[in-house]
Amino acid sequence: xxxxxxxxxxxxxxxxxxxxxxxxxxxxxxxxxxxxxxxxxxxxxxxxxxxxxxxxxxxxxxxxxxxxxxxxxxxxxxxxxxxxxxxxxxxxxxxxxxxxxx
Amino acid sequence: xxxxxxxxxxxxxxxxxxxxxxxxxxxxxxxxxxxxxxxxxxxxxxxxxxxxxxxxxxxxxxxxxxxxxxxxxxxxxxxxxxxxxxxxxxxxxxxxxxxxxx
Amino acid sequence: xxxxxxxxxxxxxxxxxxxxxxxxxxxxxxxxxxxxxxxxxxxxxxxxxxxxxxxxxxxxxxxxxxxxxxxxxxxxxxxxxxxxxxxxxxxxxxxxxxxxxx
Amino acid sequence: xxxxxxxxxxxxxxxxxxxxxxxxxxxxxxxxxxxxxxxxxxxxxxxxxxxxxxxxxxxxxxxxxxxxxxxxxxxxxxxxxxxxxxxxxxxxxxxxxxxxxx
Numbered sequence: 001x002x003x004x005x006x007x008x009x010x011x012x013x014x015x016x017x018x019x020x021x022x023x024x025x026x027x028x029x030x031x032x033x034x035x036x037x038x039x040x041x042x043x044x045x046x047x048x049x050x051x052x053x054x055x056x057x058x059x060x061x062x063x064x065x066x067x068x069x070x071x072x073x074x075x076x077x078x079x080x081x082x083x084x085x086x087x088x089x090x091x092x093x094x095x096x097x098x099x100x101x102x
Numbered sequence: 103x104x105x106x107x108x109x110x111x112x113x114x115x116x117x118x119x120x121x122x123x124x125x126x127x128x129x130x131x132x133x134x135x136x137x138x139x140x141x142x143x144x145x146x147x148x149x150x151x152x153x154x155x156x157x158x159x160x161x162x163x164x165x166x167x168x169x170x171x172x173x174x175x176x177x178x179x180x181x182x183x184x185x186x187x188x189x190x191x192x193x194x195x196x197x198x199x200x201x202x203x204x
Numbered sequence: 205x206x207x208x209x210x211x212x213x214x215x216x217x218x219x220x221x222x223x224x225x226x227x228x229x230x231x232x233x234x235x236x237x238x239x240x241x242x243x244x245x246x247x248x249x250x251x252x253x254x255x256x257x258x259x260x261x262x263x264x265x266x267x268x269x270x271x272x273x274x275x276x277x278x279x280x281x282x283x284x285x286x287x288x289x290x291x292x293x294x295x296x297x298x299x300x301x302x303x304x305x306x
Numbered sequence: 307x308x309x310x311x312x313x314x315x316x317x318x319x320x321x322x323x324x325x326x327x328x329x330x331x332x333x334x335x336x337x338x339x340x341x342x343x344x345x346x347x348x349x350x351x352x353x354x355x356x357x358x359x360x361x362x363x364x365x366x367x368x369x370x371x372x373x374x375x376x377x378x379x380x381x382x383x384x385x386x387x388x389x390x391x392x393x394x395x396x397x398x399x400x401x402x403x404x405x406x407x408x
Binding site for chain 4: 207208209211219222223225226229230233239240241242243244245247276278280282288289290292293295296299300302304305306
């Protein structure tokens with residue numbers, strides 16, 4: 001299973017890009033993939049191909065409307081089928097025996 | 103104000119590194135900085151110097167215990183004092199007129 | 205055209221991973237895609253689909269041999285067919301009217 | 307020793323940002339730190355504090371002129387004093403017994 005955190009935005013549209021980020025999030029939300037929005041990007045979970053398919057569709061959405069697009073991705077693959085969307089944070093809290101801001 | 107998402111872990115300790123991630127989160131939690139833990143890293147908010155100071159202390163914690171450390175950071179600076187830890191997500195939800203997974 | 209800088213390595217194989225990086229570079233070099241190796245990753249140039257296809261093949265190479273894999277990607281898309289592999293650096297040197305280390 | 311690859315640019319200045327990238331590279335080149343410019347960023351080498359000091363000065367240069375700035379950093383720390391700016395690439399070429407594009 002792959003956890004992928006990514007952020008994608010046009011760099012030719014000025015300071016505020018939330019209208020473009022909203023389009024991407026709508027695409028992700030409708031895709032049915034497991035995801036979580038954070039203040040700095042979106043975390044997707046699935047197989048490599050599932051995750052890359054969703055990210056590619058997001059890119060193609062922006063490509064049509066933009067002269068320049070910046071994308072960042074950070075991927076953590078771990079063998080096995082177990083979801084880690086919640087368990088990575090839980091494992092850190094358990095080790096510290098306290099609750100963290102999440 | 104700076105929003106900084108970062109992840110930091112030793113790469114010479116094998117597959118499971120949550121014991122090291124826990125040490126970093128303890129450092130961050132005790133520092134008093136505004137933060138949010140995500141499945142793929144930690145988002146800090148503050149001035150450039152405040153944020154870099156906390157990240158440097160985390161690095162020095164791992165440096166002492168590791169032969170090799172990998173760090174990733176993504177920073178979004180926007181002029182002004184307004185916190186965006188919650189408002190970036192709220193702005194996307196408002197544009198879509200629906201609630202997202204967060 | 206897309207310029208994509210990426211780095212990919214197993215995190216369950218200890219401190220030295222150059223044997224795995226070598227396999228990836230061999231895959232890239234044989235693929236025929238335009239690329240440049242840097243001290244911190246590899247820059248590919250092509251269409252989104254060409255670039256993602258090569259990166260996916262690299263991932264699948266490592267996936268077979270590893271329990272955990274870390275991937276980072278940074279992508280700069282700009283409309284048009286012009287290669288920027290050399291011209292981005294040249295443009296900075298021209299503005300500064302001096303040669304830089306490259 | 308730390309190898310740090312970073313890219314930094316204002317996102318409120320439209321599509322072409324090479325004038326800002328040039329200012330950063332001038333700052334780096336004058337600082338005397340070991341560096342290499344790539345098509346997607348700049349690789350610095352030194353201690354954590356040396357590298358962070360240069361990157362902070364670059365940020366403060368852009369902060370004065372911009373409403374919004376995007377920064378990405380990827381850091382590879384390895385214990386010891388040996389420079390890896392050339393040796394990481396050489397080690398991959400040696401394993402493959404062929405020269406790569408660099």
